[in-house]
Amino acid sequence: MSGPTSTTAASSVPRARPAAPGLLGDLRQVRASVLILFVLLAFNALFTPHFLTLQALNVNLTQVATIIIVAMGMTLVIATGGVDLSVGSLMAISGVLAPLIFLSGAFVQAPTLGLILSFLVPVIVTLGFGVLNGLFVTRLRLQPIVATLVLYIAGRGIAQVITNGQLQSFSNPGFSYLGLGRPLGVPFQVYVMLVVVALTYWVVKRTVFGRNVLATGGNAAAARLSGVPVGRVTVQVYAISGLLAGIAGLIVVAINRSSDANQVGQGMELDAIAAVAVGGTLLSGGRAQVLGTFLGALIIQLIRFTLLTRGVPDAGAMVVKAAVIVAAVALQQRRRRE
Amino acid sequence: MVSHDRSRSARLVSALSQSGVLIALIALLVFGGVRYASLNFLGAYNVVSVLQGTAPYALTALGMCFVIITGGIDLSVGSVVGLSGVVAALLSPYGPGVALLGAVGAGLVVGLVNGLIITRLNIQPFITTLATLLGAHGAALLLSHNAGVTVAPAVVDLGQIKWLSIGIMLGAYVIGAVTLRWARFGRNALAVGGGADASRLMGLNVPRVLMGVYLLSGALAGLAGLLISAQSGAGQPNEGGGWELSAIAAVVVGGTLLTGGVGSVWATLTGSLLLGVILNMLNFENGLGVVSLSPYWQSVIRGGFLLVVVVLQSRAAQGRDP
Numbered sequence: 001m002s003g004p005t006s007t008t009a010a011s012s013v014p015r016a017r018p019a020a021p022g023l024l025g026d027l028r029q030v031r032a033s034v035l036i037l038f039v040l041l042a043f044n045a046l047f048t049p050h051f052l053t054l055q056a057l058n059v060n061l062t063q064v065a066t067i068i069i070v071a072m073g074m075t076l077v078i079a080t081g082g083v084d085l086s087v088g089s090l091m092a093i094s095g096v097l098a099p100l101i102f103l104s105g106a107f108v109q110a111p112t113l114g115l116i117l118s119f120l121v122p123v124i125v126t127l128g129f130g131v132l133n134g135l136f137v138t139r140l141r142l143q144p145i146v147a148t149l150v151l152y153i154a155g156r157g158i159a160q161v162i163t164n165g166q167l168q169s170f171s172n173p174g175f176s177y178l179g180l181g182r183p184l185g186v187p188f189q190v191y192v193m194l195v196v197v198a199l200t201y202w203v204v205k206r207t208v209f210g211r212n213v214l215a216t217g218g219n220a221a222a223a224r225l226s227g228v229p230v231g232r233v234t235v236q237v238y239a240i241s242g243l244l245a246g247i248a249g250l251i252v253v254a255i256n257r258s259s260d261a262n263q264v265g266q267g268m269e270l271d272a273i274a275a276v277a278v279g280g281t282l283l284s285g286g287r288a289q290v291l292g293t294f295l296g297a298l299i300i301q302l303i304r305f306t307l308l309t310r311g312v313p314d315a316g317a318m319v320v321k322a323a324v325i326v327a328a329v330a331l332q333q334r335r336r337r338e
Numbered sequence: 339m340v341s342h343d344r345s346r347s348a349r350l351v352s353a354l355s356q357s358g359v360l361i362a363l364i365a366l367l368v369f370g371g372v373r374y375a376s377l378n379f380l381g382a383y384n385v386v387s388v389l390q391g392t393a394p395y396a397l398t399a400l401g402m403c404f405v406i407i408t409g410g411i412d413l414s415v416g417s418v419v420g421l422s423g424v425v426a427a428l429l430s431p432y433g434p435g436v437a438l439l440g441a442v443g444a445g446l447v448v449g450l451v452n453g454l455i456i457t458r459l460n461i462q463p464f465i466t467t468l469a470t471l472l473g474a475h476g477a478a479l480l481l482s483h484n485a486g487v488t489v490a491p492a493v494v495d496l497g498q499i500k501w502l503s504i505g506i507m508l509g510a511y512v513i514g515a516v517t518l519r520w521a522r523f524g525r526n527a528l529a530v531g532g533g534a535d536a537s538r539l540m541g542l543n544v545p546r547v548l549m550g551v552y553l554l555s556g557a558l559a560g561l562a563g564l565l566i567s568a569q570s571g572a573g574q575p576n577e578g579g580g581w582e583l584s585a586i587a588a589v590v591v592g593g594t595l596l597t598g599g600v601g602s603v604w605a606t607l608t609g610s611l612l613l614g615v616i617l618n619m620l621n622f623e624n625g626l627g628v629v630s631l632s633p634y635w636q637s638v639i640r641g642g643f644l645l646v647v648v649v650l651q652s653r654a655a656q657g658r659d660p
Contacts, residue, residue, distance in 0.1 A: 083464075085583070140649050143596045145411070149583055150648075154641025160634035261634075270413075270468055277465050284462075315484065318476030322469040330459045 026205075026291050030280060032331065033295040040302040048309050054185055061186070062255070064301040065193040066091075066248040068294060071272040071279075072200040073241030075293045078276050079204075080234055081217040081285025082137060082144035084241045087272060089155025090129055091249030091265025094122035096159045098250055099168045099259050102175055115174045123246035129155065130242020134235030148238075152269070159261035169258040179254030189251045196244065201290040210288075213237060217285025274321070275300060278328040300324065358650050359591050359605055362643070363612045366619065374622040384618070390500045390569070392614035393507040394419070394562035396607055398581055399588040400514050401555030403606040406589050407518070408551050409531045409598025410463035414452060415559040415585055417474035418445050419578030422563030424478050427487035427573025434493050438564060445560020446553055448474050453549035471582070478575035486572040497568025506565065507607075510558065515603040527551055531598025587640070588613055591647045612647075616640055 027034060044051040070087050077084045098118040101107070107114025129151055136147035181188035204210040212233045215223040224230045245265070253259040277283065278300060279292030303324055307317040371380045378384065398415045405412045422441035429440040448470055455466045489497075496502060518524035526547045529537045538544050559578075567573040590596065591612060592605030617636045624630055 136645070141652055142648055145586070145596060146590050146644075146648055149587060149590075150641050150645045152583060152641075153587065153644060154638045157634050157637025157639075157641065161632060161638060164632055165634055270471065273465075273468060274472075277468075283464060313480065313484075315476040315479030318472045318479070322471075322473030322476065325465065325469040325472070326455055326459070326461060329461050329465050330455075333460060 026289075030289060030292045030295055032335075033279065033292060033299060037295055037299055037302065040299065040306060044302070044306055044309075048306070058182075058185075058187055058190075060301055060305055061190045061193075063305075064297050065187070065189045066251050067268070067271045067275060067301070068193050068297045069189075069196050069244050069248045069251070070241075070268055071275040071293045071297055072196050072290065073237075073244035074269075074272040074276050075200065075279070075281055075288050075290055076204075076213055076237040077144070077241050078273075078281055078283060079213050079217045079285055079288035080237050081220070082234070082237070083148065083273065083283070084130075084133065084238060085145065085148040085269045086129070086133060086151035086155055087241060087245040087248075088265035088268035089152050089159070090126040090242055090245040091252065091268055092156050092159035092261050092263075093129070093162075094126045094246035094249035095253040095259045095264035096163045096168065096261050097122040097125060098175065098253055099170050099172075100162065102172055103168070103170055111174075115172075118175060119178075119250065122250060123243055126246030126249070127239050127243040130239040130245075131235055133242065134238035137238065138231040138234050156261065159264070163259070163261050165261060167258055167260045171257065176254045176257055179251050179256075189255075192247065192251070196247075197290065197294050204288045204290050209233065209236070214286055214288060217287070219286070271297075271300075274325050278325055280332050296328070299328075359593060359608045359612060359647060362647060363608055363615065366612070366615050370615070370619050370622065374619075374626065377622055377625050379619075379622055386500050386504070388611075388614055388618050389504045389507070391618075392610055393503040394565045394569075395581065395584060395588065395614065396507050396610040397510055397558045397562040397565070398555075399585040399606050399610045400510055400603065401551075401558035402582075402585040403589045403592070403594055403601055403603060404514070404518070404524075404527055404551045405463070405555045406586070406594055406596055407527050407531045407598060407601035408548060409534070409596075410456070410548065410551065411467065411586070411596070412452065412552060412555045413464065413467040413582045414448055414470040414474055415555060415562075416578040416581035416583075417471045417478065418448050418556055418559035419563040419566060419581055420575050421445075421448070421474045421478040421481070422560035423567040423577050424482040424487055424563075424573040424575050426493070426564040426567045427489045428481065430490035430493040430567075434496055437490075437493050437568075438561075441564035441567075442557050442560040445556035445558070445563070447556070448559075449553040449556020450549075452556065453552040456552065457545035457548050467582075475575070475579075482573065482575040484575065486574045489567050489571050489573060493568050494571045497565065497571075503565055503569065506561065510561075511603055511607050518601070518603050523547070523550055528599060528601070531600070533599070584613065587644050591644060593651055612643065613640055616643060 050056055070091070074084055074087065101118035101121055102111070102114045104114070107117070133148050133151060136142045136150065137144055140147070178188055183191070204213065212223070212228045215226070215228045216230050216233050220230050245268075248268070249264055252264050275297035276293050277296070279294070279296030280289040281287055281292060300321060303320060304317045307320060308314065367380065398419065402412055402415060422444040425444040426437040426441035430437045452467055452470055455461050456463050518528070526537070526542055527550070529540070529542060530544055530547045534544055563578065566577055588609035589606050590609070592602060592609035594601035594606065616639050620631055620633065620636050620639070
């Protein structure tokens, strides 16, 4: 059951790990993150009043769910050696499209159809934009930062143009269930998040596509020579990133019961990349620590929560977050070098 | 011999890309000059105000240009603009000189932190400056107590002198161009971007060059923060949000490759002006009153321009260098 490779052995040669080491082996790879998370949980359990309540859990999970969903797509993109700066803007696009659909006059007679379309259409649109990102990278051979910078700039503009920069408020219980529903007392988007994490983990570990993603990021030229459809894989990871950004945008709008093109997804690209980096996925590609990203986002969230409950202002928490990112990445690099 | 070929083709590509952005800018100006002739688009007043408005952006883009030439990236410049704008506003009662020192000093501190983390801890510039982006923004919010800080009148008066902002911008670019072309620092930056390992083997002090570019980028972003505070009359901690990506866009539109080793200071200025003129033309289009475009179109159009110019460049590069 235990993993056949240790982290140190994999470090010298940047390539896809030979076999799926199983969940236990993966947890061992991210044991430092697990440890830090437990320390944070224990500290809060002991010293933060009302920490061990469903409410505190829900507050934290609600705040982190969208970051984790987007960070899963980002993990795949970064595993191919790319990066997706457009996720925040794509969230804004999907976020403003959904209310437009269910508020439009066309679906007064068929509100259910309107509701279904307001979930599907925005996500399909952002998926399409993700494909566009991928084509910029593969067909136009733009560097990923530049390729996704185009939609980072233009995407939010598109969302603002659609709504003319106006806030759209709505009251639609069916749609808001995505953000405010509480099956078994836990916010609905937490289930969405868990499904996305589990699917991403499974894709990376068990599917040919997952192998191809790692191979593409490890060495694109070698992957191409050994028959990996590098171009198609690249387009697919950006498409997945766009799709997940679209879902996250819907969740944010559902929670707020309003969509604001200027605000939805603002700065999300940085939060997602930070979670991936803290999680131990190399920015140079070839690796995808899905569990690491998940834990990285949870750690960043818990540190922020811990500081806020101790009266540290959000600004102070940002400075600490900066230090945590640097420290986490520096520690991982040291361990890899040993 | 191989390296000679490569440098020649690289030079050719960069020349093509540079003329590409210049042609785009001239085309826009001609189009605007004809279409908005009745509104005096090319009149002195508009030209000066576009230049003045572009100055802070252009300064951050100049620092970014040097960083990108070494193959790095500096995501923290936007936050530095906000931070140094706040510092400048807080220090402005003590006089313009103190405000200048404070603003540039704040930028240098962030640049120093960037440089130290990148060279000592060997963390990728993207991650490093992503962290300092958060840290500097947090510091700006803490110093300003999350509210705009009023700038003392003496400094505001200086900020209203249009030629001062423009002069600082042009002066910085002249110095930047000379540095990149002839000074040891500029040549070293190009060498590090061309190949860090080769530069090290040649005896270059790579960490010192990297420290230099991040310090420069921080200082120029600090100067930009001072300018924007002086122009607007307040140091806003949230000022500069997203500027890092506009600066990267200006540099990239100017034909500087993100892979490093190639770059042009003048093309970066042209790229900054191109992005500024697009916004200006949008205002004029609305001034004509034929079609009314919301200001939100500017990001869509800017994104479109970025795509078109970058695609043309990569076409040129692929055509010359298969």
